[in-house]
Amino acid sequence: MASRSYGQYCGVTTAVELIGERWAMLIVRDLLVGPRRYTDLKQGLPKIPTNILSTRLKELQEGGVVRRAPLYRTGLVYELTDYGRELEPIVLALGRWGFRQMGEPGPDDVVTADSLTMALRTAFRADAAAGLPAADYEVHVGEVALRVQVDGEHLRIAQLAPPAPPVGGRLPTGEADLVFAAGPGIRRLISGELTPAEAIAQDVLAVVSGRADLLEGFASTFHIDSPAAVPAAAA
């Protein structure tokens, strides 16, 4: 157990001892969306071995990052403590930083509801949104469907359950102003590599219904600059 210690008395070291182990940060990412059951986490992290999930949740609890809470009469959720929730700006900043180095998706890469929710949060530009009229989008990426409502600087994202009826949370009523479907290539819209028109032309995105003109607003509301160059170093 002491083998995990980095042997330094330092805040950064303590932080990575708490949330630096493999998978831990992704568990935190998903819990930032909301409390999750063990099975939810396992589904949202399809490649995590179950024993690792179990171990990480124990460690995160010991570290005061995560708490177990009963749900209804039977059932159980994991949720972030107040201390754990303070990681939100850090995880968002990390997501923004990592976004810029994302390449094309690997053949086995998936987009989960929680990861897309957090990705939109990282890309959200409150300043840009404040200058636009309120908008209500329904975004589909792969199997994931999200209702994304932007009103001034306020962002609200709800996950639409595609295979099953919604659980607990009340879903937005009424139709979205714009419904569109995309693949992982939506990254290139958010990075500004493609304009909405180009994205449609290149088939990375398709409008299902509603006002296609709102795509411009979507693209300026959710945006992460690609740097001039983030080259992988040559050998």
Added chain:
Amino acid sequence: MASRSYGQYCGVTTAVELIGERWAMLIVRDLLVGPRRYTDLKQGLPKIPTNILSTRLKELQEGGVVRRAPLYRTGLVYELTDYGRELEPIVLALGRWGFRQMGEPGPDDVVTADSLTMALRTAFRADAAAGLPAADYEVHVGEVALRVQVDGEHLRIAQLAPPAPPVGGRLPTGEADLVFAAGPGIRRLISGELTPAEAIAQDVLAVVSGRADLLEGFASTFHIDSPAAVPAAAA
């Protein structure tokens, strides 16, 4: 190699694939202080196996985070790329977050020059410093000696070479307004758990020379609030 992939197409995931491996974040932390040679890094991370350091540096270069640069005629340094340097606010925020969960130092824990430098940066309160007169401290923690100069919102930290050859080799000391020495317990001063007077009384800190009254200014310039409670969960 593909075994390292988390199988998700997401910015956070990409980020932890780049800098989430064991030791990687600490390498970045040290490089945020300045370019470092291989040997410097090894010294600053006493417990890192040399093959791991070597591997991480290669991975960080492939990820576009770190670059190798020649130094003088012979010699070699590792330094952050522009992209890597953008991690600075994230690492500082992580340090601030982790600081609050730090307990007492383990028997083998060390404080290195780079980790203390970054710790002071994380704790620096520009707003508090702006209201105080400029001050020039010399801080000793264990073997580490730092020259810490605060002028308004500007902070400058220089590392004084501690393993000074024989006692005669005096470094640019003596000019600081206040010279003091502490142990790891300096954490309790920065957290506000102890006032400067209490820290001296409890022997966690000793004024070597200069104006002891400046300790108040130091404590308000470098401060990280401990939350009301950051409890470790019970079993």
Added chain:
DNA sequence: CCGGATCCGAATCGATACTG
């Protein structure tokens, strides 16, 4: 179905030794 625990082979890490 939920919430894990157990087992085992594969990959990684840690410690030390050695080299250009």
Added chain:
DNA sequence: CAGTATCGATTCGGATCCGG
């Protein structure tokens, strides 16, 4: 100074199994 090489100790990944 700047790393490789080696090898035992851990951890991770994948699959299966188990009690409510």
